[in-house]
Amino acid sequence: MRVFVRVYGSLQRTSAVGQEEKVVEINDGWRVRDLLEDVNIWESDARAILINGRKARLDRRLRNRDRIELSSERKILRPE
Numbered sequence: 001m002r003v004f005v006r007v008y009g010s011l012q013r014t015s016a017v018g019q020e021e022k023v024v025e026i027n028d029g030w031r032v033r034d035l036l037e038d039v040n041i042w043e044s045d046a047r048a049i050l051i052n053g054r055k056a057r058l059d060r061r062l063r064n065r066d067r068i069e070l071s072s073e074r075k076i077l078r079p080e
Contacts, residue, residue, distance in 0.1 A: 001026050001064040005039060009072035016040045017070075026062055033058045035068065046070045 005024050007017045016022075016039045026035060036046055036058075048071040049056045062068070069076050 001028060001030075001062075003035065003062055003064075003066045003068055005035070005068045005070070007039075007041070007070045008076060011041060011045065011070055011072050014040070014045070015070075030062045031058065032056060032060050032062065032068070035062060036070075041070065045072055047072055047074050048076050050076055 002023050002025050004021055005017050006021045007015050011017070012019050022039070024035065024038060026038070032049060032051075033043060036043055043058060049058070050069040051060060051062075051066050053067075
């Protein structure tokens with residue numbers, strides 16, 4: 001399975017995702033917290049989590065082709 005990950009704020013510098021959207025191969029049954037570990041993000045650093053445009057929690061199970069957005073800020077601030 002694969003998901004699409006984009007990060008904002010300081011996570012662009014500190015995570016394995018970087019500034020562009022990244023495709024990440026995941027295993028069946030993975031949750032958001034498993035993805036965070038895989039892309040080198042501390043749970044406490046992911047202050048805003050969106051999956052397919054909706055707020056999500058760390059225990060949310062991921063599905064094939066989900067679009068995950070993570071931010072070090074309380075809100076996702078997309079650049080214009």
